[in-house]
Amino acid sequence: MSPLSVMRRVSLGLAAALVVVLVAGLITTVALVRRPLPSLNGEFRVDGLAEQVDVIRDENGIPRIYAHNTDDLFLAQGYVHAQDRFFEMDYRRHLTAGRLSELVGEAAVAPDTVIRTMGWRAVAEEEWEMLDPTVKEYLESYTEGVNAYLQGRQPSQLALEYTVLGFSVEVEDIEPWHPVDSLAWLKAMAWDLLGNYSDELQRAAVFGQTDDLEMVEALFPPHPTDRNLPILPTDAEYEAHAAARETNPDQAADDGEDAEVEDADAGADGGAGALAQLDAQEAVEFALSALTAVPHALGEGDGVGSNSWVIGGEHTASGMPLLANDPHLGVSAPGIWYQVGLHCVEVSEACPFSVSGFSFAGLPGVVIGHNDHLAWGLTNLGADVSDFFLERLYPDGTYLHDDERLPLVERREVIAVNGGEDVAINVRSTPHGPIISDAIHQTREAADTPLPEDAPPMGLAGFGVALSWTALEPGRTAEAIFAINTATDAEDIAAAAALFEVPSQNIVFATTDGDIGYQAPGRIPIRADVADSPVPSDGTWPRPGWDSRFDWQGFVEPEDMPAQTNPDEGFIVAANQPVTGPATGPFLGVDFDYGYRSQRIRDLITAQIEAGARLTAADMNAIHLDDHNPYAEVLVPVLLEVQMEDAFVAEAVELFEEWDYRNAPDSAAAAYFASVWVNLLNQTFWDQMPVTDRPTGGSRWLEVVTHLLEDEDNEWWDNRATLTVVEQRDEILSLALRDAREQLTVSLGKDPQSWQWGRLHQAAPLHPVLGEQAPGPIRSFVNPDPQEVGGGSSIVNATGWDASAWEGGYPDYSVTTVPSMRAVADLADFDASTWVSFTGNSGHPAADAYDDQFGAWAAGETFTWHYSRAAVDEHEADTLTLIPAH
Known part of the structure; x- marks a missing residue:
């Protein structure tokens, strides 16, 4: 369930109320929509500041923050995020705490139930206690800045959404921000970027429909490594790839991979048979139903991914590396990213930040970007970091584990509902995690599923599905963000990656010393190879929770994670394909993207190198926009x-x-x-x-x-x-x-x-509250005009669409995921770098920066990514001076 679908149920009431506002007069309406717009110029006293901070915004409303110490720097970032995006921040903290019903009413009870069951907020609270004291200080300063902006402002002064919500639900005073609100957002990120959980359940669900293992396996073919190379190919894989290209560019996977599938079939047959024999199919379906209720703040579906690549100086016009990145996330207004620069006036050990790039409103630091010495990009690694465990459950509140019945851990949660009655839920857990299959009221029937006649005579039992997921254990990913922000070389990136536990991401990087590299971070479970397993033990199918041999055996050590610096071919492409081939490195999973985007990027780079070209930032942007259709080629x-x-x-x-x-728009x-x-x-x-x-x-x-x-x-x-x-x-x-x-x-x-393809295939960002069913004038105001675009699913210009979406008997080709930004970092001259965001930097529909980048994004254009103080001053449009209150 997307944020749009959660909010849609309250839209009709809001729409009627807005008509009243419109009738009351245009002047009133203009005042309401413009009231939340922040002051971007002038001098303001701010509680908590030690020294003056300058916030210089360019013509796109993108702030560069200059401070004399780290406390003031992150305080100012919190202040600026709250100025431009507070409703989005507030929505996110309600979502991640399972408290969305407090904000929008009973429409959000289902997602709140599932998120409370998983316990995102509780995990974030544990993480807060284990963070490094310096990072805690950064988060506390950020929090202080958010609250400084909130101080003395009514909800209607913070965002138009509060005014509109007030027509149908009670809008209370805004509660202060807390550092845990920032940490909890990492759980939503991890959820939307989680690897194969849907594939794992889909295998079981399709088997339940077909009762044919071979048909199920046909839907999950092995990765065609001989056609589409992994991120870090071996010499043997290079040779196999070259041979495949010479003999048949479109040939299927080689015999070795087919043999591997046959071995997997033997194990999977037992697993599929066990699912059918135990009549646990219904519990699996209940779990899948529950998980679909979770809103996806970053986007959902197999279109969520990213492109990234880095090219060494031996292949560039400047002689220095180039790095490109475009994360593929959901379609939204405002867009997901917030562009920002964070600069210590004098960079030192005490104040080490001079970093620019893309941040998340609600989280301090920069998530993707560059500093004085290093640029980095992120793509989803897609590692298998979750498993579903079938649990044998008994009416007396116990579960089976190695022939022993143990008590379930239970807790009671109360969901407050704006305008309605509170909802109490009972959350049950085993050591494998929370029982997801009874997260929504109707799915509790899973506990009544009877055992077959040949089950052990231990009393009436049923089945539940527990979720083991690395993000449900506290970690230190927040520390990793600041470590990357100040990294200067491969060693620093490796150290940051050891902290970057969830979500598991590919990191590509380049340095001003001329190095390029790749690093895989993430907390990756180790699964035992159960030789006589009745089910596959590789994490591709739900696992028997009653057999301890299937429990996780620890995690891959950070130093064992794949990494590479300065490969012989002079470039690295990471676009959600496998990191290594099936016989190389630690086992990370099997359900990766099948590599058509990544191989196309490799081919485009290789073709230019073989032609003797020296690549530029403009060449990188041209690759971003490549719309070659691999489906058509086949x-x-x-x-x-x-x-x-x-x-x-x-x-x-x-x-x-x-x-x-x-796939051009006019094709x-x-x-x-x-x-x-x-x-x-x-x-x-x-x-x-x-x-x-x-x-x-x-x-x-x-x-x-x-x-x-x-x-x-x-x-x-x-x-x-x-x-x-x-x-x-x-x-x-x-x-x-x-x-x-x-x-x-x-x-x-x-x-x-x-x-024309573009007439069918349009990017139409919708406001999550007012976007669909409000009156026409309101929709026109908050929704940027749709743009016809080229590209498509598994195309480098990844404007994804969902082939399963039909409406009124016809397919819907609307864009569902997009390159949420496109960025190229030029290590020879950071001021020559380029970037563009999907819509704009502001979350206020009345602001110019709300959608001022959307047209350029759709046309494939970019803006100069100003970094040096001289370039920032040259493009100054507004300056906000923050000074200590006392």
């Missing part, structure tokens, strides 16, 4: 071979004959191909999969279809809805071509030459 040659006698459909198929496989072929693809997934999979697990169309589904195309009689091609017909591959392809032609004729017109 599927179009097969589609063109399908015998199509219907002239009406053949007219559309002709679009593919001269297509360059680019007719791209529009038709997207429709064929979504209909192909529909015709092939929908009849044999649970509704909640229908194909979303990401890179895994491209790999699945790539394999199926070579097996014309595979069971997945058969549509079980046609009882007397067994369909084969070409029949399904013909149906997809026909359905796509008919659908686009309705939506885009009869002439295929007039079709």
Whole structure:
């Protein structure tokens, strides 16, 4: 459930109230929407400051903060974040504490229940107690700055959202910020970037639908390492990749990987059989249902990921490294990132910060950016850091573990509901974690699922699903942020990575000494290889909680995590593909992105190097915008071979004959191909999969279809809805071509030459409170105008869309995930670096900086990333001077 869906239920009441406001007069309305706008110029006294702080904003409203000590620096960052984004901060702290119902009412009871069950806030409170004292001081200073801005201001002076919410629920005085509010946000980040939890449950759910292990395994093919290289390839993998390219660019995985799958099948058969025999399928489905209720503040689905790459000076025009990054996150207004510069006037051991980049409102420091010596980028590593444990539960409040019944740990939580009755919940846990399957009221039926007749005679039992997740143990990730902010070399990055426990991220970096590198951080569970396991022991399926052999055996040591500095080829690409091949390094998991984006980036860089080019920041931005469609490369040659006698459909198929496989916004072929693809997934999979697990169309589904195309009689091609017909591959392809032609004729017109991908595929950021069902004038005010964009899922220009989303019998191609920012750091001259954010830096709809970057983002343009004081002063638009109150 997205923040939009949580808020949607209160929108109708808000809309009616806003009509009243509009009727009351334009002057009143203007006053209400402009009242929260902060003062960006002038001199203000601020409690807690020791010395003067200057906040210089450029023409895009991006602040650079100059302070004489770290306490003042982070105090000012908290003040500035609260000026521009406080409602977003307040929303996030209510979300992460499981208190969203206090803010918006009963619409949020379900997500609050699941988050309280997981206990995000409680974990953050434990983390606060274990932090380094210096980092605690930074967080306390940040908190002091937030509260200094809140002091004396009514909710309506902080954000328009409070005024609107006040028409349907009670808006109380704003409670002060607390350092734990910042730490708890790390849990939401970790949740949205969690690796394979949905794949793990989907395997079990699809097996329950098909009762066929081979069909399930076909949906989770091995990574094609011979075609799409990992982040850190070995010499052997380079050679296999080169050989595959020479013989057949589109060939499937090699025999070695296929053999590996056969071995996994043997174990998985036992696991799948156990799930069916134990009748635990219902508990698994309940767990999945509960987890879908959690709002995704950063975005959701397989489009959540990132591109990053770093190129050494031997391949650049300046002779110094270039680093590029574009995290793929959800579509929102305002955008997810807050751009900022944090500068000690004199950098010293006591005040070591001079850093610029992208931050999260509510969290001090810079998450992605550069300092005087080093630039870094982040992408989701996708390591398997969670497992679901099937637990045998008994009515007397016990669970089974190694033939012993032990008491469940229980706690009571009370959810306060704005405008409604409090809701009390009972949270049960085992050492494996909280019982997720009874997180929502109706899922508590899971405890009534009976054991089979051959179960041990220990009394009536049922099943629950517990979640083990590294983020549910306290850690020191907050310390890692400040450590990276002051890092100068690979050794510093490694030290920071040892603290960066969750979410597990790929770190690419470059230094002004000319080094480039990669570092994998994260707390990665070690799973025992259970030789006689009735279920797979690699974390790909739910695990039997009653057998201690499946318990985690500790965590990978930080020094054993993959890392590399200055590789021979002179560049590194990390775009959510596996870090290493299956036989190299510690086991990090198997459910990674299938590497089509990463390999395309590698190919583009390699082509320029082989052509003798020296790359520039402009070349990096061009790679960001690459819209080559790997799906088309695989599927179009097969589609063109399908015998199509219907002239009406053949007219559309002709679009593919001269297509360059680019998903440009004005491409007719791209529009038709997207429709064929979504209909192909529909015709092939929908009849044999649970509704909640229908194909979303990401890179895994491209790999699945790539394999199926070579097996014309595979069971997945058969549509079980046609009882007397067994369909084969070409029949399904013909149906997809026909359905796509008919659908686009309705939506885009009869002439295929007039079709355009951008008319279907639009980025439309919505305000989470007022964005959908408010009156038209309000929607127009808070929602930036939609932009037609190119790109698509698993394309470097990763404007993802969900192939399982249909409305009114037609696919919905709307953009669901986007490059939330695009940045290039030039280590030769930081002032020559570039950046752009999805919408803008302000969270106030009436502010110019609310959406002033959106048009440039959609057009593929960037802004200069001013860093030096001279460049900042040259582009000064507003200056806020903060001085001590006493």
